Amino acid sequence: MFPIDIRPDKLGEEMLDYSRKLGQGMQNLLDAGHIDSGVSPKDAVYREDKLVLYRYQRPAEVAQQAVPLLVVYALVNRPYMTDIQEDRSTIKGLLATGQDVYLIDWGYPDQADRSLTLDDYINGYIDRCVDHICHTHGVDKVNILGICQGGSFSLMYSALHPDKVRNLVTMVTPVDFKTPDNLLSNWVQNVDVDLAVDTMGNIPGELLNWSFLSLKPFSLTGQKYVNMVDMLDKPEKAKNFLRMEQWIFDSPDQAGETFRQFIKDFYQQNAFINGTARVGERPVDLKQIRCPVLNIYALQDHLVPPDASKALNGLTGSEDYTELAFPGGHIGIYVSGKAQKEVTPAIGEWLNER
Amino acid sequence: MTQNAFFDDSWLKLQRDYWDGLAKMGQQAMGLDSGRAQGGSGASAPWLAAMEQWRKALAPAASDPARDFMQRLMDQGQAYFGLAEQFTKGLGDTGLGQGADSTRAWDWLNQTIEQMQKGFSGIGADQDESLRRMLGFWEMPLDNWQRMMSSLSPMMPGDMLRNMPNGMMRGPMQEGLEQMLSAPGLGYSREEQAQYQDLMRAGIDYQRAFQDYSGFFNQLGVKALHRLRDELQQKSETGETIDSARSLYDTWVGCCEAVYADEVITPDYSRVHGRLINAQMALKQRLSVMVDESLGAMNMPTRGELRTLQDRLQETRRENKRLRQELDQIQRRLATLPAGAPASSGNRTSTSGSSTGAKTTAATTTDSTTTGAAKKTSARKKTAAKSSTKSSEG
Known part of the structure; x- marks a missing residue:
């Protein structure tokens, strides 16, 4: 039997239905107005250059933990992903478990930031944020939650400043940058990073966006829009979709020298695995990380494959290493309903036990 | 082909009626009478015309993200129904369809795929x-x-460079061009x-x-x-x-x-x-x-010169921050010394944060919109960068 059997009358109905939903959806898009994101109330408590350190306001009914939690997001994309909407907020979930949450917003680097290095970010910005938090709370150590590239930064920071980190949580963090299923890694192997940085100065966010969308071009730049038509007739869903769409294309440029070092040392030379990572003048020895480590990865992650994160097991000096596998993708681990129920409470519980 | 007369004639007629009907609807929707019916793609794709009408009617009133989004929906809607049209109409036009003879249907599919292969190879210049x-x-x-x-x-x-014929930059033409480009320059310029x-x-x-x-x-x-x-x-x-x-x-x-x-x-x-x-x-x-x-x-500043200045400035700032961090540590140590020891002059305040020249914001207002305000469009990003530079760079 020939497997395509689309009756014209049914096709007509389908087209009409699509058009009806599209029409309704268009109206909802027009009515959407301002798309807000980053929903939890917060205060800017420290600024340096383009960096802003935020402290989230704790819910009145929740008893707060004594050790604050610093969230270190990636330089790629914007950190409001962690607090994107009222019912999809990692930050909110963490607050609900009693964490006193701080988050670094790196801002949008411009050409004046071109020569910022990994050393500036890790031993400079992160370290000064940690100092600020420690001083504010009268503590010697903080908990750190590193996300994606921010997780790699957090690993380096924790190895270089083990005396300042009480517990380390890494989420969808690349550690082994050369797993066979890592598309981004394959693509960048033949890119002349020196030429790119010398030419562009900073690496434009558009170039990174193109790389991310190229991971699944037909799904990410095509199919998802068709699927969305089914949801657009509901105003709130239309708004949520636009919010996510805005986040996806909100890509800061990357400070050139940091990009150069991160791509060459990690993506091309796999520095954590080969033990060649350096920040400034100092070698990074992951064995120096002796604090408890919770490593969370996503099973359907197309950006940071699970094996890339799981490689952390055995690399640190921690005797308290835990893994948590989430059945979802790189973004779903923050925004899916399942993540709100499973991931954030698990982080809070893990931290509160230590 | 199946022996059932319905699938030989009636089903085919149904399809043709359907496409004709949709074409008519599309023309009416676009304000065209049947006498001005478009040939080719216009007549066979009324849904395309209808979508385009939606876009033209609604896009001007939409915000930038919504307009981009609408365009993507349109583009994908076209791909989505275009594909169905390719198969459904193709099968219908050749007298095949629901319950059709399997062998002929597969033959049709193979021919279609072959045609598409030519399209991918750039051979078939006049595809529908x-x-x-x-x-x-x-x-x-x-x-x-x-x-x-x-x-x-x-x-x-x-x-x-996209429409340059493939292979143009290879072979004799390439050799000639390369020879020309390798000729040494002469004279003052x-x-x-x-x-x-x-x-x-x-x-x-x-x-x-x-x-x-x-x-x-x-x-x-x-x-x-x-x-x-x-x-x-x-x-x-x-x-x-x-x-x-x-x-x-x-x-x-x-x-x-x-x-x-x-x-x-x-x-x-x-x-x-x-x-x-x-x-x-x-x-x-x-x-x-x-x-x-x-x-x-x-006699204007060049990118190269600016980069040299940026590098030197960054190096100075880096050194400055390091020294101030060390100074801060020393001051804190001094503050812990017993009475009679030299007094500390620089205890940190709750908002001093880093002692690296960085500024702090004491009691910033509740900020659920700060991130939103920092949203990037390229224009806004530049503005934000400028203001940020002014307000917070040390």
Whole structure:
């Protein structure tokens, strides 16, 4: 039997239905107005250059933990992903478990930031944020939650400043940058990073966006829009979709020298695995990380494959290493309903036990 | 073909009536009378006209993100129904359809795939509109690249070399051009001539790299068609049926994505991809050098000079921050010394934060919109960067 059997009358109905939903959806898009994101109330408590350190306001009914939690997001994309909407907020979930949450917003680097290095970010910005938090709370150590590239930064920071980190949580963090299923890694192997940085100065966010969308071009730049038509007739869903769409294309440029070092040392030379990572003048020895480590990865992650994160097991000096596998993708681990129920409470519980 | 007369005649008539009806509806929706009916694609794709009408009517009132989003919905709606049209109308026009003779239907599919293969190879110059739309689906990765390049290079549109015939920069023409470009410059403007030669070489190299990249995707398009045929064969064997445009579209996307994933993980693709980016960067670098030369000649600051200043400034700031951090540590140690010891002059306050010249914000207002305010459009980003530089850089 020939497997395509689309009756014209049914096709007509389908087209009409699509058009009806599209029409309704268009109206909802027009009515959407301002798309807000980053929903939890917060205060800017420290600024340096383009960096802003935020402290989230704790819910009145929740008893707060004594050790604050610093969230270190990636330089790629914007950190409001962690607090994107009222019912999809990692930050909110963490607050609900009693964490006193701080988050670094790196801002949008411009050409004046071109020569910022990994050393500036890790031993400079992160370290000064940690100092600020420690001083504010009268503590010697903080908990750190590193996300994606921010997780790699957090690993380096924790190895270089083990005396300042009480517990380390890494989420969808690349550690082994050369797993066979890592598309981004394959693509960048033949890119002349020196030429790119010398030419562009900073690496434009558009170039990174193109790389991310190229991971699944037909799904990410095509199919998802068709699927969305089914949801657009509901105003709130239309708004949520636009919010996510805005986040996806909100890509800061990357400070050139940091990009150069991160791509060459990690993506091309796999520095954590080969033990060649350096920040400034100092070698990074992951064995120096002796604090408890919770490593969370996503099973359907197309950006940071699970094996890339799981490689952390055995690399640190921690005797308290835990893994948590989430059945979802790189973004779903923050925004899916399942993540709100499973991931954030698990982080809070893990931290509160230590 | 089936012996049932309904499927021979009635079903076919039903299809033709349907397409005619939809065409009429589309013309009416667009304010065209039947006497002015468009030929070709216009008549066969009323849904396309209807979607376009939606877009024209609503887009001006929409915000930027909503308008972009609407356009994407339109584009994908066209791909989605174009695919269904290709198959449904194709089967109908050839007298095949529901319950049709399986062998003839497969023959039709094979012929269609062959036609599409020619399209991917650039042989079939006069495909119909629906086929072009389906082939266009495979241009998405290339289109993404060109959009991105255009956004980075206002002086150099991403598609500027796209329509150059494949192979133009190879063979005798290439040799002749290279010979010309390798001729030494003469006279007073010798250096300038050499720069233009370098620029042209970089342009040619980028064009070759782009054609290789484009060729890689054409090859994938053909493979995706084979994957689609295999998928349909598999469904046929298991008795599964594709009975909606959405289902057909999802199957096609799945095939494209699967073939793409298999191919872009290979070292070959890594080389093609790397070469494309490297060639683009080399071309941009040549342009930058020439722009800098011109700026220098006009006694204006060049990018090179600015970078030197930025590097020196950053180095100074780095050193300054380090020294102030050390000073802060010393002051804190002093503060812990017993009475009678030298007094500390610089205990940190709750908002002093870093002692590195960084500024702090005491009691900033509750900020659920700060992130939103920092949203990026390229224009706003520049503004934000400027104001941020003014307000917080030490």
